[in-house]
Amino acid sequence: MTSLAKDGTPASPLVEVKDLKVHFPIKKGVIFDKVIGHVKAVDGVDLSIPRGRTYGLVGESGCGKSTLGRALLQLTPPTGGSVEFDGQELTKLAPGKLRSMRRRMQMIFQDPLSSLDPRQNVESILIEGLAAHGIGADRGERRKKVAETLDAVGLPRWALSRYPHEFSGGQRQRIGIARALVLGPDLIVADEPVSALDVSIQAQVINLLEELQDQLNLTYLVIAHDLAVVRHISDVVGVMYLGALVEEAPSDDIYAAPLHPYTRALMSAVPVPDPDVEDQRERILLAGDLPSPANPPKGCRFHTRCPWAQPTRCADERPVLRQITVEGLETGSDHRVACHWAEDIATGKLRPHEVKAELVHQEAETPTEVAPPSEPTSII
Amino acid sequence: MFRFIVRRLLQLIPTLFGLSLLLFVWLHRLPGGPETAILGERSTPELRARIREEMGLDQPIWVQYGRFMKRVLSGDLGTSIGTKRPVTTEFLERFPGTVELTITALIIAVGIGIPLGYIAARRRGTWIDQLSVGGALLGICIPVFFLGYIVKEVLAVNFGWFPTTGRQDVTIDATRVTGFFVLDGLLTREWDAAADAIMHLILPGIVLASIPLASIVRITRASVLEVVQEDYVRTAEAKGLTEQTVRSRHILRNAMLPVATTIGLLTGSLLSGAVLTETVFAFSGIGAFIVEAIDRRDYPVLMGFIMIVAVIYVLVNLLVDLSYSLIDPRVRVR
Amino acid sequence: MALLEVKDLSVVFARKGEREVRAVDGVSFDVDAGEVVGLVGESGCGKSVTSLAIMGLLPKRGVRVSGQATFDGMNLLQTDERTLRDIRGRDVAMIFQDPLSSLNPVVPIGLQVTEVLTRHRGMKGEAAKKEAAHLLERVGIPDPTRRLKEYPHQLSGGMRQRALIAMAVACAPRLLIADEPTTALDVTIQAQILELLKDLVRDSGTALLMITHDLGVVAGMCKSINVLYAGRRVESAPRRVLFAQRHHPYTVGLLGSIPRLDAPKGEKLRPITGSVRDVLPWAEGCAFAPRCFNRVDRCVDGPPELVWTAAQHGYRCVNPVMEAETAK
Amino acid sequence: MTLTGRKKEKIDRLGELAGAPEESGQSLLREAFKRLRRNPAAIAGAIILGLFVLIALFGPFLVPHDPVEPIGVDNGEVRSGQGIIPGISGEHWLGYDHQGRDEFSRMIVGARQTLWVGVVATFFGLAVGSLVGGLAGASYGLGGKWGRRLDGFLMRTVDILLAMPSLLLAVSIVAILGRSLLSVMIAVGMVSVPVFARLLRGSMIAQSSSDYVLAATALGVKRNKIALSHLLPNSLAPVLVQATLTLATAIIEAAGLSFLGLGNPDSAAPEWGVMLADAQGFLDVRPGLAIYPAVGIIITALGFTLLGEAMREALDPKLRK
Amino acid sequence: GCAESDRDDSGSGSDKTLVFGAAGDAKVLDPTFASDGETFRVLRQMYEGLVRSEEGGTKPVAGLAESWSSDAAGLVWTFKLRKGVKFHDGTDFNGEAVCVNFNRWYNAKGLMQSPDVTAYWQDIFGGFAKNESDKLPESLFKSCSAPDAGTAVITISRVTSKFPAALMLPAFSISSPEALKKYNADGLGGTADSVTYPEYATGHPVGTGPFKFVKWDTANKSVELERNDAYYGEKAKVKKLIFKTISDVNARKQALKNGEIQGYDLVDPADIPGLKSDGFNILPRPAFNVLYLAINQSGPGKAATSNVKVRQAIAHAINREAIVKAKYPDGSSVAINFQPPGLEGYNDGVTKYEYSTEKAKQLLAEAGVTNLKLKFHYPTEVTRPYMPAPKDIYELIAADLTKAGITTEAVPLKWNPDYLNAVQTGADHDLHLLGWTGDYGDAYNFIGTFFDRQKDEWGFNNPTLFEAFKKADSEPDATKRTAQYKEINKQVMDFLPGVPIAHGPPSLVFNKSVSGIKASPLTDERFVTAEVK
Numbered sequence A: 001m002t003s004l005a006k007d008g009t010p011a012s013p014l015v016e017v018k019d020l021k022v023h024f025p026i027k028k029g030v031i032f033d034k035v036i037g038h039v040k041a042v043d044g045v046d047l048s049i050p051r052g053r054t055y056g057l058v059g060e061s062g063c064g065k066s067t068l069g070r071a072l073l074q075l076t077p078p079t080g081g082s083v084e085f086d087g088q089e090l091t092k093l094a095p096g097k098l099r100s101m102r103r104r105m106q107m108i109f110q111d112p113l114s115s116l117d118p119r120q121n122v123e124s125i126l127i128e129g130l131a132a133h134g135i136g137a138d139r140g141e142r143r144k145k146v147a148e149t150l151d152a153v154g155l156p157r158w159a160l161s162r163y164p165h166e167f168s169g170g171q172r173q174r175i176g177i178a179r180a181l182v183l184g185p186d187l188i189v190a191d192e193p194v195s196a197l198d199v200s201i202q203a204q205v206i207n208l209l210e211e212l213q214d215q216l217n218l219t220y221l222v223i224a225h226d227l228a229v230v231r232h233i234s235d236v237v238g239v240m241y242l243g244a245l246v247e248e249a250p251s252d253d254i255y256a257a258p259l260h261p262y263t264r265a266l267m268s269a270v271p272v273p274d275p276d277v278e279d280q281r282e283r284i285l286l287a288g289d290l291p292s293p294a295n296p297p298k299g300c301r302f303h304t305r306c307p308w309a310q311p312t313r314c315a316d317e318r319p320v321l322r323q324i325t326v327e328g329l330e331t332g333s334d335h336r337v338a339c340h341w342a343e344d345i346a347t348g349k350l351r352p353h354e355v356k357a358e359l360v361h362q363e364a365e366t367p368t369e370v371a372p373p374s375e376p377t378s379i380i
Numbered sequence B: 001m002f003r004f005i006v007r008r009l010l011q012l013i014p015t016l017f018g019l020s021l022l023l024f025v026w027l028h029r030l031p032g033g034p035e036t037a038i039l040g041e042r043s044t045p046e047l048r049a050r051i052r053e054e055m056g057l058d059q060p061i062w063v064q065y066g067r068f069m070k071r072v073l074s075g076d077l078g079t080s081i082g083t084k085r086p087v088t089t090e091f092l093e094r095f096p097g098t099v100e101l102t103i104t105a106l107i108i109a110v111g112i113g114i115p116l117g118y119i120a121a122r123r124r125g126t127w128i129d130q131l132s133v134g135g136a137l138l139g140i141c142i143p144v145f146f147l148g149y150i151v152k153e154v155l156a157v158n159f160g161w162f163p164t165t166g167r168q169d170v171t172i173d174a175t176r177v178t179g180f181f182v183l184d185g186l187l188t189r190e191w192d193a194a195a196d197a198i199m200h201l202i203l204p205g206i207v208l209a210s211i212p213l214a215s216i217v218r219i220t221r222a223s224v225l226e227v228v229q230e231d232y233v234r235t236a237e238a239k240g241l242t243e244q245t246v247r248s249r250h251i252l253r254n255a256m257l258p259v260a261t262t263i264g265l266l267t268g269s270l271l272s273g274a275v276l277t278e279t280v281f282a283f284s285g286i287g288a289f290i291v292e293a294i295d296r297r298d299y300p301v302l303m304g305f306i307m308i309v310a311v312i313y314v315l316v317n318l319l320v321d322l323s324y325s326l327i328d329p330r331v332r333v334r
Numbered sequence C: 001m002a003l004l005e006v007k008d009l010s011v012v013f014a015r016k017g018e019r020e021v022r023a024v025d026g027v028s029f030d031v032d033a034g035e036v037v038g039l040v041g042e043s044g045c046g047k048s049v050t051s052l053a054i055m056g057l058l059p060k061r062g063v064r065v066s067g068q069a070t071f072d073g074m075n076l077l078q079t080d081e082r083t084l085r086d087i088r089g090r091d092v093a094m095i096f097q098d099p100l101s102s103l104n105p106v107v108p109i110g111l112q113v114t115e116v117l118t119r120h121r122g123m124k125g126e127a128a129k130k131e132a133a134h135l136l137e138r139v140g141i142p143d144p145t146r147r148l149k150e151y152p153h154q155l156s157g158g159m160r161q162r163a164l165i166a167m168a169v170a171c172a173p174r175l176l177i178a179d180e181p182t183t184a185l186d187v188t189i190q191a192q193i194l195e196l197l198k199d200l201v202r203d204s205g206t207a208l209l210m211i212t213h214d215l216g217v218v219a220g221m222c223k224s225i226n227v228l229y230a231g232r233r234v235e236s237a238p239r240r241v242l243f244a245q246r247h248h249p250y251t252v253g254l255l256g257s258i259p260r261l262d263a264p265k266g267e268k269l270r271p272i273t274g275s276v277r278d279v280l281p282w283a284e285g286c287a288f289a290p291r292c293f294n295r296v297d298r299c300v301d302g303p304p305e306l307v308w309t310a311a312q313h314g315y316r317c318v319n320p321v322m323e324a325e326t327a328k
Numbered sequence D: 001m002t003l004t005g006r007k008k009e010k011i012d013r014l015g016e017l018a019g020a021p022e023e024s025g026q027s028l029l030r031e032a033f034k035r036l037r038r039n040p041a042a043i044a045g046a047i048i049l050g051l052f053v054l055i056a057l058f059g060p061f062l063v064p065h066d067p068v069e070p071i072g073v074d075n076g077e078v079r080s081g082q083g084i085i086p087g088i089s090g091e092h093w094l095g096y097d098h099q100g101r102d103e104f105s106r107m108i109v110g111a112r113q114t115l116w117v118g119v120v121a122t123f124f125g126l127a128v129g130s131l132v133g134g135l136a137g138a139s140y141g142l143g144g145k146w147g148r149r150l151d152g153f154l155m156r157t158v159d160i161l162l163a164m165p166s167l168l169l170a171v172s173i174v175a176i177l178g179r180s181l182l183s184v185m186i187a188v189g190m191v192s193v194p195v196f197a198r199l200l201r202g203s204m205i206a207q208s209s210s211d212y213v214l215a216a217t218a219l220g221v222k223r224n225k226i227a228l229s230h231l232l233p234n235s236l237a238p239v240l241v242q243a244t245l246t247l248a249t250a251i252i253e254a255a256g257l258s259f260l261g262l263g264n265p266d267s268a269a270p271e272w273g274v275m276l277a278d279a280q281g282f283l284d285v286r287p288g289l290a291i292y293p294a295v296g297i298i299i300t301a302l303g304f305t306l307l308g309e310a311m312r313e314a315l316d317p318k319l320r321k
Numbered sequence E: 001g002c003a004e005s006d007r008d009d010s011g012s013g014s015d016k017t018l019v020f021g022a023a024g025d026a027k028v029l030d031p032t033f034a035s036d037g038e039t040f041r042v043l044r045q046m047y048e049g050l051v052r053s054e055e056g057g058t059k060p061v062a063g064l065a066e067s068w069s070s071d072a073a074g075l076v077w078t079f080k081l082r083k084g085v086k087f088h089d090g091t092d093f094n095g096e097a098v099c100v101n102f103n104r105w106y107n108a109k110g111l112m113q114s115p116d117v118t119a120y121w122q123d124i125f126g127g128f129a130k131n132e133s134d135k136l137p138e139s140l141f142k143s144c145s146a147p148d149a150g151t152a153v154i155t156i157s158r159v160t161s162k163f164p165a166a167l168m169l170p171a172f173s174i175s176s177p178e179a180l181k182k183y184n185a186d187g188l189g190g191t192a193d194s195v196t197y198p199e200y201a202t203g204h205p206v207g208t209g210p211f212k213f214v215k216w217d218t219a220n221k222s223v224e225l226e227r228n229d230a231y232y233g234e235k236a237k238v239k240k241l242i243f244k245t246i247s248d249v250n251a252r253k254q255a256l257k258n259g260e261i262q263g264y265d266l267v268d269p270a271d272i273p274g275l276k277s278d279g280f281n282i283l284p285r286p287a288f289n290v291l292y293l294a295i296n297q298s299g300p301g302k303a304a305t306s307n308v309k310v311r312q313a314i315a316h317a318i319n320r321e322a323i324v325k326a327k328y329p330d331g332s333s334v335a336i337n338f339q340p341p342g343l344e345g346y347n348d349g350v351t352k353y354e355y356s357t358e359k360a361k362q363l364l365a366e367a368g369v370t371n372l373k374l375k376f377h378y379p380t381e382v383t384r385p386y387m388p389a390p391k392d393i394y395e396l397i398a399a400d401l402t403k404a405g406i407t408t409e410a411v412p413l414k415w416n417p418d419y420l421n422a423v424q425t426g427a428d429h430d431l432h433l434l435g436w437t438g439d440y441g442d443a444y445n446f447i448g449t450f451f452d453r454q455k456d457e458w459g460f461n462n463p464t465l466f467e468a469f470k471k472a473d474s475e476p477d478a479t480k481r482t483a484q485y486k487e488i489n490k491q492v493m494d495f496l497p498g499v500p501i502a503h504g505p506p507s508l509v510f511n512k513s514v515s516g517i518k519a520s521p522l523t524d525e526r527f528v529t530a531e532v533k
């Protein structure tokens, strides 16, 4: 797959993910745990992120976005598939090698506060990574580097001696970004980097991310559930549903020509701050909720909620991500969709119909472990 | 659920095994053995040596342990060196007393502790709060022998409301069925015997309750404090529910979870920890008997009792964990 | 006279030994029967405190509430606790942001619904259960009789929010306050819930006070919109007016911050600088001045007044943005 | 923009007020300390403990009589064998104890030993408990399959300790180590080992799934370092609070051991727990001998508990509102 | 019918119940296996032996045997038995029954030979017919015969001062031969480390005493007896006699005050004035005991302690008068012998060591000992009749010694087994407190027990002294023997293996309503005479 970098030259992929699977075992057993099933959080994802570009991942809560991001960074060991980073296969890397590889791939988290150790001040947060990788000969050198990074993310110098809880949400997220940046990485996985922030702060952070990318030629994988945000910062958008990509397209195409029914529904659900648009537009309301990844529907995962679902194929054949050609519709070579009926839907041959919501039975994911005692037992 | 129970019971096996080994070695390492205890002031080296030899105490410890385990595995916990009665009999005779006492103490502690903790939390920061917490603390700070003395002096000697010792008036000719005197009284319809047994439980119950009381108050208070600022309490208020409904259904029911664990833990320690209370009230229970057994280096009793107490402790906590899943549907025991 | 008239509502948190926090500072707005009014602003601007003050749900100690919140002629702020308890849940109902934490985890959904019916409609036993099932059905929960027996954790996020709504509308309240009812939900679910709320308002003539930080949400459903900043209303207008020509730089900034799905790619966001923490006390001048791109000396002369234009459009700014500048 | 001079200053100053606090960085602990200072219960607790510590430090230099000299026996005033123990007098403010020693002097001097027992016992329990719990928690949280096994093993061991009646534990520790002040303190400390271990473990496991641990892993920080510099410090708060509360119970439990005849062998040296235990033979004759040390212990325990509870609240993010 | 008629002649007290607070549980109901005071107390009400102690004294007087005599060599003893005595099960008491009992003890086999089981037999009579352990000595008992129903003849193998006084020990009570057989009295079960008592010992004691067994309620810690209406002597005045165990002394006191018990033993001396002023009857027992400070001569400080001057210094350093005055109840006395006064062999003329710190210092100087530091063991959690507050006494002695320049290192240990184990074995102790309460009225039971051979407790070897004991013990003539004991006491106090400190009278207390009980130095109180108003 070739795509053009911002300056128009073809970019080689920095990250190649092939058939990535992350299955969390569900255990049960009397004496020894037996695996009785799997939560298929990520179930066969292929994607490729070109150098210097932004890949955006959207999807409903629980569809496996974060897991994908973590598996890509080997923070969660993948069950299957491969992750190639700059030509290196990560899944087979020895722990020590992987650790030093981490310098080049970093992560930004959703909740800036909880991802910062409340007992570390900003300086030690930023220096920790440097120390772990032996960057900078001495403390002075490291401090210099930290100071530069601080400037880059727009934090004042006095921030160094402060603790995370003393900052506002936006500033905290800047600290999180600085922590990733200070190592000089090539790839940054940003898991919902702005979801916890106020709109104004969100915009600041988005702008910051964009600026940094321009300056440092960073490659991003941005995960978010807000389609508008993802589309805004991404070059390519992947739409995820229940552990798999259902559509992947350049960010302009995805708005202009959404092909997958789920993408369409998602698109129509995003509120637009414009009364005229809101009043006019027609909503595709999805019935029910995301099915459980432990027990995903057979065939097309979306068919239980799909207004275009057909009696044939949908329920028994799992669609693959493919390119389609439809007359009268400009779809680029890099626009792929996983739907059996994408052509017919695009042309309007198939009409949406009513869907009855199915029951989704939610269970507490991890049974609460019985609380440890905290009271002293008495001798007497 | 069933799996959970089986699993926990199976987990008990290695724990018990470890405990028995540890305990055995530990006990046998204590200076002085049953022979000194038996002989007292009149011991001579020759006599001690003979007893040790006859009891096999001069053999290597692992041989002794092997013998012990063999017997235990065949279902025999041996007999007490001190009383020469089977350990199981001793246990069955003394355990009911301790259970009755523990239950009484828990009823008192919970009955006082939870309301007190609740009030303290709702009036957080006021003098009522400090008073409840401090008052509950008082109980644990006054040593049992002193508290027992005061309680007896006032409620028994002064007012004559309660008896001070034993589990039942010795002049009552009660029929024994289960060994739980109150229960026996009810079963045999000897009402006076049952009433008398209850009266005998109250003072030691109060004294024993003083130990868990502080914990219960503290946990209840902390737990209620946490729950009252949960969103669902606000929702309940927004629904216009009456104060009682909000309190009982929405606050207390949720606040009870940690309290339940604490009570479970406390039950465990009360079962084996009522030593002083049992002594001070001449109450026939296992706590006092264990202490006697320690003094006598009564190895079979110590091994047997502690193993049984450990099992009961685990069972009680198993029950608490199960009751957890009853109070809190989110908790699936595993 | 409007169903709910909030006048000069102020809430001050004054705890011993701590700095006073003026969370709400003289807010006024009306909500009429059958209409949806929006309360918009960033985190911490006082939206929730406003709604809690109206409901009388603020903590009793360490809080000073002043002003009026007249519901159907009765000042809720002066009403005694007992009467309030009768009104809450029956005449005025509320739904909260996080549906999971707002439901009691250890009480089945059914009981949580029926307890409202029992309390306010005197229904008991089977009748209450039937009505509860009916309510769940009405908010779009499939297989309601089974759901009644289930616990909150067994429902999905959307279902939980529906259940909360069912409880809120159980007594057909005349006023419904929704405090960020969709923030914790996915967009597809958010769309379902918003649709449901719209239907309810339309069908039963309930007044809805919609609290949100998402201008997109209010754009689609509110009749009029109030923008809050640092505890004060900084702009207020019917929604079309507001989106067409906003005057307060804050409102302008808010809109400039939102990436729009329908905007062409490559357009830069124009966020407000700084954060909500950088406020000026209102007494000193405009609280927004430190972040304002349009500030002038007059901004800090004193507290700016709300200025009304003809089209029920009010803004609290001495140097408002006029049409031309909005585009900038 | 169009802002000028003084006005701009005003905005900048006020604007920065929130963003840039007065002093340099305030750690969570400092914040907690600030909250603590505003809590009347904490202040009361601190005052009590302050007094207690002062008495412990300087008491021995200020007492009117030698606390170990059996004055009353030597001069024949005290005949406890016949139930004669003179009470409060001008010379002896709290009277004699059963051995004819000056009770007041013993109370004052006893504060030091009492404090020492509580502190050392708690420290021992804390140290051993934290070691076990920390190791278990860290290996469970970060260690994969083998970590879980190690954790399982450690926790089973703790279970055994917990299942063992604490009295027996204490008795046997004292029996094995020989009776000394140290073994009493170890025995008391040992009883709280499971509490600390389970508390720290639980807390560490909870922390180990937090984002900042993941962040540190993503940074490439080594596991040991994560455990020591992230997990441990962040899990310590509840343990420290527990330690404060344990201090109170440790004093009481040491007294319980003396009651069972396992206390400090140097019995003449005054310690409140021992004094209380000694008094049990004279409850009828001179209840004061029990009351004075009991009140001393209660007040001290109250001080620790007030402070501990206040600390718990100050450190608990959930109760911060 | 029988009970009805009894009621008339024994007066108004006949249906009364007396509840007595015991400090410990009875352990067994077969006297043969009994060895502790609490068990003895219960058994003494149900059983009788050939000989008993005089009421309120220690001398042997007629029990089931009305009189006894020995041959000139002191080996063959003829006991004339009381007539018309019946066991509780209605069978007759006679010479045959006596021999059945003695032969039962003598012929004990297997587990019955365990020192844990037949402690007193082995203490007094040594071994058995067939000793199963080579460590057992030859038996003192040789044979028993019953020439007629009213006579029992017991032959012993050597002369000893113990016989027949020792027969007053409850362990040598006579059981019903019928019942012994019926309830399988010798059928001890289990193995040596896990013995089980037979039925007779746990639930069917049958003796000749004034009370009969009713029940033993272990779950409520009480033993219930009732009047033996067929008793040959004066019948008991109470219908029921219940022993209730209350181990804590404060609890006993409060139970008494609360009317749950009518009397109890081992009164805390400090409580006596209070109880008296509350109107309770204190019955002090004559002090038949001694507390001593042992000075071990092979302990860590043996270099010093083996020097008699140092031991004398210690004796002088201790203010025994002050200790007795402060810590002992009225009626206590400072000990100058290792045996109580009033017992044959007591010697007033021994060397007395008056309290003088100066003298102590001087003696130490003479011995050339400086900076003496001694390990001082004392027991905790115990009060013995001779030692009401060991810790307090230790503290006072330690303070005295300090004044004389001897420092002590305290080693407090739990009484049993830790303390006894530590002071009776090994050589890691210099000073310790211990004492003795007499089992029966004989000097040997005191001083012989202490000093008749080399013991770890004392750590000295003094063959002359040991020889003197042997000689005295085998002296059949009582007067001569007494003279020898006197001499021994003198010898002991010059050798000074330790310092005798006090004789303290332990007390019982009874409710006002109880009368008729006489305190016994041997704790042989007879409830048969007790009356409850």
Ligand SMILES: Nc1ncnc2c1ncn2[C@@H]1O[C@H](COP(=O)(O)OP(=O)(O)OP(=O)(O)O)[C@@H](O)[C@H]1O
Pocket: A024, A039, A040, A041, A059, A060, A061, A062, A063, A064, A065, A066, A067, A068, A225, A293, A365
């Ligand atoms: N450690 C784990 N063990 C078991 N199941 C897990 C684990 N982590 C995630 N899951 C499950 O995998 C699925 C995907 O989770 P993931 O966190 O990747 O979703 P997400 O798309 O990031 O959702 P969100 O938007 O809520 O963050 C969920 O059903 C989740 O319950």
Ligand SMILES: Nc1ncnc2c1ncn2[C@@H]1O[C@H](COP(=O)(O)OP(=O)(O)OP(=O)(O)O)[C@@H](O)[C@H]1O
Pocket: C013, C021, C022, C023, C041, C042, C043, C044, C045, C046, C047, C048, C049, C050, C213, D321
């Ligand atoms: N109990 C309280 N004590 C002190 N201050 C409070 C309290 N509750 C709220 N505040 C303060 O009042 C202000 C307004 O809070 P409010 O919860 O109304 O904000 P909001 O607009 O609802 O924000 P969000 O979008 O985060 O819900 C905040 O600055 C907050 O710190």
Ligand SMILES: [Mg+2]
Pocket: A065, A066, A067, A191, A192
């Ligand atoms: Mg996620």
Ligand SMILES: [Mg+2]
Pocket: C047, C048, C049, C179, C180
């Ligand atoms: Mg809010």
